[in-house]
Amino acid sequence: DADVTQTPRNRITKTGKRIMLECSQTKGHDRMYWYRQDPGLGLRLIYYSFDVKDINKGEISDGYSVSRQAQAKFSLSLESAIPNQTALYFCATSGTLDIAGSYNEQFFGPGTRLTVL
Amino acid sequence: AQSVTQPDIHITVSEGASLELRCNYSYGATPYLFWYVQSPGQGLQLLLKYFSGDTLVQGIKGFEAEFKRSQSSFNLRKPSVHWSDAAEYFCAVVLTGRRALTFGSGTRLQVQP
Numbered sequence: 001d002a003d004v005t006q007t008p009r010n011r012i013t014k015t016g017k018r019i020m021l022e023c024s025q026t027k028g029h030d031r032m033y034w035y036r037q038d039p040g041l042g043l044r045l046i047y048y049s050f051d052v053k054d055i056n057k058g059e060i061s062d063g064y065s066v067s068r069q070a071q072a073k074f075s076l077s078l079e080s081a082i083p084n085q086t087a088l089y090f091c092a093t094s095g096t097l098d099i100a101g102s103y104n105e106q107f108f109g110p111g112t113r114l115t116v117l
Numbered sequence: 118a119q120s121v122t123q124p125d126i127h128i129t130v131s132e133g134a135s136l137e138l139r140c141n142y143s144y145g146a147t148p149y150l151f152w153y154v155q156s157p158g159q160g161l162q163l164l165l166k167y168f169s170g171d172t173l174v175q176g177i178k179g180f181e182a183e184f185k186r187s188q189s190s191f192n193l194r195k196p197s198v199h200w201s202d203a204a205e206y207f208c209a210v211v212l213t214g215r216r217a218l219t220f221g222s223g224t225r226l227q228v229q230p
Contacts, residue, residue, distance in 0.1 A: 004160075033218075035220075042121075042123075043161075043220040044220070045218070048217050105163050106163075108160040110159065110160045
């Protein structure tokens with residue numbers, strides 16, 4: 001079974017609809033992230049959470065909200081979808097800093113392709 | 118402004134040829150540096166990372182990268198490319214004390230037979 005799962009994998013919706021993308025992980029990581037990928041722009045951070053009570057905005061949080069329901073679950077919502085939110089969305093997780101204080105690798109889910117018509 | 122630049126949007130190489138993908142960053146301090154690969158329809162997989170120490174880093178799938186502080190670069194290399202290396206490659210950085218990765222815009226690699 002995959003360590004980081006995302007549902008749905010593909011979604012087509014209409015402008016103005018509320019959409020929720022879900023992410024679950026079995027890695028036991030504290031830290032979870034949501035990114036969106038657009039052609040030619042790489043991945044940009046939407047929101048991140050370092051534990052259940054710690055939610056932070058990324059560089060492009062406008063139009064999005066998140067919920068950290070449990071350590072293993074981190075959902076991304078589009079309150080009122082618009083066409084320019086059409087993109088590939090990735091969830092990622094990482095552990096806390098290791099003993100040496102090094103940054104830990106992020107592990108990515110397979111992505112959700114969202115199309116807003 | 119702090120940024121990560123991958124100057125090559127698209128590269129085509131012949132199978133068996135060598136490869137170098139460029140990555141430059143503009144930060145005041147040395148960040149942690151990463152290369153990720155995204156195969157078609159897949160998520161991102163970490164190829165290698167640099168935190169400190171030896172500036173030549175070995176990764177998976179025969180890739181290596183060299184950190185050059187004087188050039189603010191972290192270029193990815195492979196001596197002999199295989200058709201299965203066709204994918205998109207992302208350089209990413211995180212600053213000490215910062216909380217998440219900043220990605221470059223990616224380089225798409227095509228491999229010709």
